[in-house]
Amino acid sequence: MKFLAAKDRGEITIFGVPFDGTTCFRPGARFAPAGIRFFSENLETYSPALNRDLDDIDFCDAGDLEINALPEDMVETVYSFMENVKIPVMLGGEHSVTFPVVKALKERYGELTVIHFDAHTDLRDIYSGTAYSHACVMRRVLELGCKIVHVGVRSGTLEEFTLIRDNPLLHLVDIKKLPEILENEKNIYFSIDIDYFDPAFAPGTGTPEPCGGTPVEFFSIIYNLPSANIVGFDIVEVSPPYDPSGITQMLAAKVVRELILKFWGG
Template identity: 65%
Template sequence: MKFLCASKGGDIVLFGIPFDSTTCFRPGARFAPDGIRFFSENLEDYSPELDKSLEDLDFVDAGNVECGVTVEGMVESVTAFMKDVKYPVMLGGEHSVTYPVVKSLVERYGELCVVQFDAHADLRDEYLGTKFSHACVMRRILELGCKLIQVGIRSGTKEEFELMRSCERITYLKTPKELADVLINERLPVYFTVDIDFFDPAFAPGTGTPEVGGFSPLEFFEAIYKLPAVKFVGFDVVEVSPPYDPSGITQALAAKVVRELILKFWG
């Protein structure tokens, strides 16, 4: 099953990581890559807002990475896979899968600016006995030396919010409309990670850890369309959990996020 009109070549590589072994509430994100692909079949290749079409781009859907059930195995498999990927478009999986993708890009570019759209801070040092839980992924990414822009965070521990306020490498934005002004002078390569629970559960009920008080798709897309031209090097959409949304609106939203970001970044 392929995503939209993916070709057999190109520098843009779409792939899935069907992994959810550290999910702390409701598992099911391992079904997301194929669920998002399925709903992409109902999505047009053309974006009227961007006046661009996926048919004009060369990109490949490389399928899913075989990653096993342990975090260590997942990180090893994804790191090996990333050696041949120039511009990753990754479909999670839970949020821990972002770590090996970002780690590979840091090794390639030296420094990276990671923009995190999320309901949760994901800055715990350890959770449920592992430092590589999806609740710890941004803490691990900070340790890679990345600059972190967190957008829409509305849930976390007191310690996580204290770190957000005190760390010089973290910029916290309450709303996505602030992002364009923050990125306009960014010189580092930029990677986006979109946790679907950034959106309010009314728009994205299919996720393992829903958090009330989120944003609408319209707010997200309006912010994306206004982004300045910076060096985008990849993105992911994570934490979609199809078992909790039989209607499919969450998967449909994720598919549109993928289309719009591909066209905004590289169209």
């Protein structure tokens, strides 16, 4: 596939945010955009499952943003970049990079639903001294007034799970419910933390959590989603230093290819 060989035109913009400044366990997600691009070279542009080809889609790769160490600066940089992006496809970086993209899209569309694939709730208010920690990203998204659909969450504090039960904007669902959910939502953004997948399939991540989803189930659900207004997506928390084999980066690259083809390929 090789993202960098993409035609430099179209409304879909791939860009990387090499930031892991708030990572609380194992850093390394800053290397993910380069790693995902590298392993994308091993992918064909054609998807047999979808019978669609990236060669038929206009998109561009804007490269990686230049990010400072402070999370507040990262938020401002990504938010400003979004001003000229119609449809974002973001390669993280840790999960905190999702907030400024969602903020820009919420302001643009007014109503926005975030489909949050993750092992963790990410609903802490403050963590490690900052409100922009990767452990707080969905709390900040919630404060924007977005509806959040958590898929695959299996780790978090009692407070976070209580918040999910009590807040009408928060929903914890099985992945099999996604087709039904998408039929009723207006503008949808997908945020995919690679640790949604079981570490057996994606060991290269900063905070692995057992008992996750499988790629086969994930793709089978994605392929059968109904038509919906998908306004962008991201793949985050890939950490190449913890996966010398590269299977995590390979999986992330395939997620990017299949989602582009599914959402905007025909």
